[in-house]
Amino acid sequence: MSEICSLHDAVEKLIHDGDTVALEGFTHLIPSAAAHEIIRQGITDLTLVRMTPDILYDQLIGVGAVRKLVFSWGGSPGVGSLHRFRDAVENGWPRPLELDEHSHAGMANRYVAGASKLPFAVLRGYRGNDIASRTDTATTVVCPFTGEELAAVAALNPDVTVIHAQRADRSGNIQLWGLLGVQKEAVLAADRVLVTVEEVVDRLAPLPGAITLPEWVVDAVAVVPGGAHPSYAAGYSSRDNDFYREWNGVSRDRAVFAAWIRENVLNSEGAVTR
16 A cells, blocks of 8 residues: 655655656646655755656756756746756756657657566657657667568656646545646656645545556655646646746746745755755
């Protein structure tokens, strides 16, 4: 049975320096509170994985917690550049950032291969671009049945996957619905799994379009109402569009960003709680 515990204890137990960590969520259910706890605990040298690194990863990159980024598109939805991400790539501030870039389809297939316990996945893609020449996790294979040349991408198996969901029951079974990205695949591909939820209920009532992740694939559940902010949790909260617009100004300047982190993420003394 998965353990229901505090967010602090879950992060401390499951996420360590040097881990490969996927924090997934598509448009909503983005696990922002969990990322902030990673920052507070001073966890570093991470390889972060996400199909669409956005504000969440801009913050983690900006505090120097990230060594490498595995991704398929990086930007702030509806706003533009991620300035902490860009600063790390262009100027090595606060530290150099290694990149492993793929297409959306390639990333999704990498998670599927990882979830299926296969070494790689095949797809029709990566044609007309040079992505495969800039990564050692994409190549080509020849189909043994048709002779067709296909793209092959290495499986993704994060040390830890973190997601946000709407509900858990008291045994740790997880229920989520709405726009679903690759959360299920990212969970099944990982060695350890942390889920933050809006609430714990006695029974997970069936809902149209909802999926359930069984408790035996989840290591820890933390109740964090609003844990997806500034994204949203369908049925519980709305997207904070003002926050996304304001982030452009916050992240553009190193000093402004650092002040924001101290005020909104770190404790009152401005030091991580490790």
